[in-house]
Amino acid sequence: MITDTASIKKRLNQHRRRALDCEALRTELEFARDKYGSVKAMTYDTVPGGKGSVGESSTERQVYRVLELEEKVAKSEKACEQDWAEIEPILEGLKPTELLIIRLRYYYAAEWSDICRQVYGRKKDFETELDSYQNKTFKMHGRALLNLAERYRPE
Incomplete structure (x- = not known):
């Protein structure tokens, strides 16, 4: 489904x-x-x-x-x-990193590059593997949206 x-x-x-x-x-x-x-x-x-x-x-x-x-x-x-x-109640049950990405993107209205840096910026290979970390950020965001969509019922 x-x-x-x-x-x-x-x-x-x-x-x-x-x-x-x-x-x-x-x-x-x-x-x-x-x-x-x-x-x-x-x-x-x-x-x-x-x-x-x-x-x-x-x-x-x-x-x-x-x-x-x-x-x-x-x-x-x-x-x-x-x-x-x-x-906020809809976000309950998300994994910690998924929750962080959702909050950074929507609550703080952060840009993708800033979100990626916040989540993965401490990794030793962050600068050299930036594209890979950006893809991870997008995929995690997508998984979080899928999890939220299962619970979200608009009025």
């Missing part, structure tokens, strides 16, 4: 995209903090002009942008964690 892995791959890739989106927001927030400084470090040494509008000065706009990004990151991280909590 051939097990179809399409639905579990789709579900895992949905989470991976969510994780990548969250990482992009974190990167943007880090950039904004570097560019504008931390909101906590900003000083307010002048009294507002009393016009009642928000974000008229450049400093106000910068503060609001950083605050907005911080809120987006917090919401994104919470949604990402909740999403992974739905996936």
Whole structure:
């Protein structure tokens, strides 16, 4: 019997995209903090002009942008964690290395080269046998998907 892995791959890739989106927001927030400084470090040494509008000065706009990004990151991280909590029970029973590969690829949204290095990078012949280790990584990922597909029942 051939097990179809399409639905579990789709579900895992949905989470991976969510994780990548969250990482992009974190990167943007880090950039904004570097560019504008931390909101906590900003000083307010002048009294507002009393016009009642928000974000008229450049400093106000910068503060609001950083605050907005911080809120987006917090919401994104919470949604990402909740999403992974739905996936986590399905992963029970995977072999440790299979579980590691699935988590690195989908929870952390790691690239294949980084996953391979994390799993096999300590091997003495890693650099010379890189192609072989990459193939092992892909095969182990495939076996993990087959195991998950047997248990995954989308709603």
